[in-house]
Amino acid sequence: MRGKKIFLLLTTLGFIVFPAAFSSAQTAQKGIQISPLTYNFEIKPGESQTAKVTLTNRNDVALSFVMETEDFSAVSEEGAPSFAATPKQEGVTTLADWVKFPSDKEGTIEPKAGKEVAFTIDVPQQAEPGGHYAAVFAKEVKKTPEGETEIGVASRVGTLLLISVPGLVTKSAEITEFSPPKFVWRGPVDLKMKVQNTGSVHYDSLGQVVLKPLWGKGSTVDMGTHTIIPKSIRSYTAKWDKRFPFGYYRLKATAQDGDKGLVDKSATLIAVPLEIAAPALVVLIIIIIVVKYIRRRYRVIANQPPAAPPAAAGSSIPPPSPSEPSPSSDSGQETPPAPPPETPSQETVEPAETMSEPEPSVANSLKDEKEALTESVGGPSEGGEASLPSENTASQKTENDLSSEQEPSSVDTSKRKASIVEPALPESKSPKGVEDSSLSENTVPEAPQESLEPEQATPPSEEITPPPSTDEELDSQQSTPTPTVEEMNKPGPIEVDKPLKNVVGEEGDGTENK
Amino acid sequence: MRTKKIKKILFLLGFVGLVGLLSLVFNSPYNGLDRAKASDVTLSTNVQSYINLSISSGSTITFGNLTPGTPICAGSTVASVSTNATNGYTIGLNDNAVGTGSALLHTDLATRIADYTGTIAVPTLWSGTGLGISCYAADSSKEAAWGAGTTLCDVNNKYAGVPEAATTAHTVTGYHAGADASSWGWEIDAPNSQKIGAYSGNVTYTATAVLL
Numbered sequence: 001m002r003g004k005k006i007f008l009l010l011t012t013l014g015f016i017v018f019p020a021a022f023s024s025a026q027t028a029q030k031g032i033q034i035s036p037l038t039y040n041f042e043i044k045p046g047e048s049q050t051a052k053v054t055l056t057n058r059n060d061v062a063l064s065f066v067m068e069t070e071d072f073s074a075v076s077e078e079g080a081p082s083f084a085a086t087p088k089q090e091g092v093t094t095l096a097d098w099v100k101f102p103s104d105k106e107g108t109i110e111p112k113a114g115k116e117v118a119f120t121i122d123v124p125q126q127a128e129p130g131g132h133y134a135a136v137f138a139k140e141v142k143k144t145p146e147g148e149t150e151i152g153v154a155s156r157v158g159t160l161l162l163i164s165v166p167g168l169v170t171k172s173a174e175i176t177e178f179s180p181p182k183f184v185w186r187g188p189v190d191l192k193m194k195v196q197n198t199g200s201v202h203y204d205s206l207g208q209v210v211l212k213p214l215w216g217k218g219s220t221v222d223m224g225t226h227t228i229i230p231k232s233i234r235s236y237t238a239k240w241d242k243r244f245p246f247g248y249y250r251l252k253a254t255a256q257d258g259d260k261g262l263v264d265k266s267a268t269l270i271a272v273p274l275e276i277a278a279p280a281l282v283v284l285i286i287i288i289i290v291v292k293y294i295r296r297r298y299r300v301i302a303n304q305p306p307a308a309p310p311a312a313a314g315s316s317i318p319p320p321s322p323s324e325p326s327p328s329s330d331s332g333q334e335t336p337p338a339p340p341p342e343t344p345s346q347e348t349v350e351p352a353e354t355m356s357e358p359e360p361s362v363a364n365s366l367k368d369e370k371e372a373l374t375e376s377v378g379g380p381s382e383g384g385e386a387s388l389p390s391e392n393t394a395s396q397k398t399e400n401d402l403s404s405e406q407e408p409s410s411v412d413t414s415k416r417k418a419s420i421v422e423p424a425l426p427e428s429k430s431p432k433g434v435e436d437s438s439l440s441e442n443t444v445p446e447a448p449q450e451s452l453e454p455e456q457a458t459p460p461s462e463e464i465t466p467p468p469s470t471d472e473e474l475d476s477q478q479s480t481p482t483p484t485v486e487e488m489n490k491p492g493p494i495e496v497d498k499p500l501k502n503v504v505g506e507e508g509d510g511t512e513n514k
Numbered sequence: 515m516r517t518k519k520i521k522k523i524l525f526l527l528g529f530v531g532l533v534g535l536l537s538l539v540f541n542s543p544y545n546g547l548d549r550a551k552a553s554d555v556t557l558s559t560n561v562q563s564y565i566n567l568s569i570s571s572g573s574t575i576t577f578g579n580l581t582p583g584t585p586i587c588a589g590s591t592v593a594s595v596s597t598n599a600t601n602g603y604t605i606g607l608n609d610n611a612v613g614t615g616s617a618l619l620h621t622d623l624a625t626r627i628a629d630y631t632g633t634i635a636v637p638t639l640w641s642g643t644g645l646g647i648s649c650y651a652a653d654s655s656k657e658a659a660w661g662a663g664t665t666l667c668d669v670n671n672k673y674a675g676v677p678e679a680a681t682t683a684h685t686v687t688g689y690h691a692g693a694d695a696s697s698w699g700w701e702i703d704a705p706n707s708q709k710i711g712a713y714s715g716n717v718t719y720t721a722t723a724v725l726l
Contacts, residue, residue: 030570033596035562036564037564037722038726056564058568075725076685078724080604080685083606083680083681084680137720139718148712149580150574150577150714151577151715152573153717154716154718155568155718156718157721158721159722160723160725229725
């Protein structure tokens with residue numbers, strides 16, 4: 001209630017104090033007015049057409065006017081007629097000349113009154129078939145100021161005349177431009193095309209764009225209807241109001257010519273709505289990360305050694321499947337080539353005193369491993385940085401296996417270590433070839449140590465001996481009972497505690513203990 | 515007794531039947547009342563298209579005394595257009611002066627002050643002499659060609675000479691209810707060689723509809 005009162009008070013004050021502020025609303029009701037805006041006639045040569053325009057004086061004073069005609073031969077792309085004078089050939093008449101005002105061309109209109117002004121279009125017999133364009137104007141007569149340097153502004157309003165003279169006419173059209181965006185992130189999509197009238201008479205042309213996706217239902221966008229006069233180009237614009245277009249679209253723009261035939265032009269469009277694509281991408285990345293994480297976790301859990309003592313588990317463990325994928329390959333780590341599962345494992349070999357007669361296959365494998373070791377020592381390791389820790393792991397693995405298999409705890413660990421050095425070397429190429437590595441804390445921290453006697457359960461780091469880098473080192477490291485390669489190549493007894501495949505860990509994952 | 519009972523029953527049945535009949539009659543779509551309601555009066559009219567142009571201010575621009583070499587930013591003209599044209603309207607300018615002469619004609623009826631060199635197609639920032647015009651403000655879609663100025667005499671306004679024939683200087687597309695105004699600023703300067711005296715003339719603003 002109070003607000004209403006204040007509003008009324010302010011409005012009244014406004015009218016009293018600022019009358020000029022409200023004058024602009026009234027100005028719209030002043031000036032000179034003409035109606036209608038266009039006439040569209042088809043007139044045969046030699047015939048006439050009568051029409052009229054209604055003039056209205058919206059001013060408070062009488063208005064003097066004069067009727068004028070002017071040709072136009074072009075319109076802008078928006079449809080604005082251009083009355084710029086075009087040179088006329090001598091003896092040639094135009095539509096502006098064909099328009100006659102039977103009554104006086106000049107007159108006066110009383111304030112707030114209207115007046116009808118009739119005119120006739122007399123098309124001459126020799127009129128060229130096709131389109132003819134002009135405007136009928138009502139111009140306010142303004143006295144030219146005198147005495148000072150000043151300029152007077154007169155206003156003029158017009159009715160457009162579009163006349164077609166039948167005969168041999170063409171009504172062809174051409175789409176001169178259709179270039180929708182090639183790629184959009186979101187809708188709506190702005191569509192624009194330009195159509196030129198290549199014929200000789202004006203016509204109304206309906207423009208459309210058909211958008212067809214690779215799959216699914218297409219859409220049709222109505223570009224509107226424009227009147228195109230000969231040689232002029234009209235611009236069609238519209239929006240495809242699809243908020244989230246997605247995919248590859250084939251676009252076909254069509255425009256009607258004067259005979260209702262269609263001309264067309266094609267284009268393509270790729271739409272990827274950012275509002276959908278970005279979150280989807282993020283979700284996808286998250287899913288991939290989660291899946292990878294879960295897979296890795298699963299493998300780590302699956303690869304953890306059982307709680308049972310390794311010695312007991314050793315013989316009962318089923319052999320790992322050679323076809324089982326390596327976790328290292330999953331994680332994308334570069335891994336040296338894995339030795340075949342049937343490679344003779346030093347873990348299965350008893351200390352030197354029991355290796356009097358190795359089996360030929362085992363001996364050959366050991367020889368191969370020796371050669372491989374020589375290669376790896378002679379040149380830079382292919383595994384690079386990854387090979388160093390793996391050497392430790394490999395030797396630890398071997399040692400551990402031995403410790404778990406050799407029940408007599410009185411066996412000197414250094415001796416065992418020496419005995420395993422030779423066969424362990426080839427394992428240096430398999431960085432993660434550790435099985436049941438009770439000595440390797442970096443592979444399986446909770447590796448079982450229970451199988452060892454208390455005095456043997458020394459920290460793994462003390463037990464680990466760096467692998468020899470050369471043959472000399474290798475030989476020097478070998479203790480007396482440890483067989484050399486040559487010795488190992490000699491036929492002699494070899495004691496194999498358990499199947500090799502039970503002991504050899506899977507390449508790259510040595511903790512495989514399933 | 516029985517006859518009395520039968521009479522009662524018959525009366526009741528008759529009453530109920532009458533009520534039902536009346537109900538049917540009044541609810542029928544064919545009854546007179548409903549027919550009277552349903553018979554619409556067809557009204558039709560054809561709204562004529564029109565365009566109205568009003569020079570709401572600045573119908574006469576007085577430049578005063580002009581000193582050659584000192585430009586005068588004289589004043590503005592506001593053109594207000596009302597139309598119900600579906601596709602919009604256009605404003606054209608012309609002065610009926612042949613060639614490079616402006617509308618300003620000396621009292622000797624021979625000498626003119628020249629048009630400013632910028633054209634409506636390519637207006638330029640004020641530099642030089644002549645009579646120039648600039649659209650510095652518009653309710654709808656002021657053309658970028660007229661420069662970045664927003665007020666009268668803004669140094670960023672771009673000017674054009676007024677051509678002889680009506681040339682489109684401002685176009686508003688689409689339907690606009692009510693009046694749509696555009697403001698035009700005038701600027702003038704003359705060379706030292708300009709003949710002394712008073713100059714005057716008319717410039718015409720032409721409003722037409724944009725073609726469908």
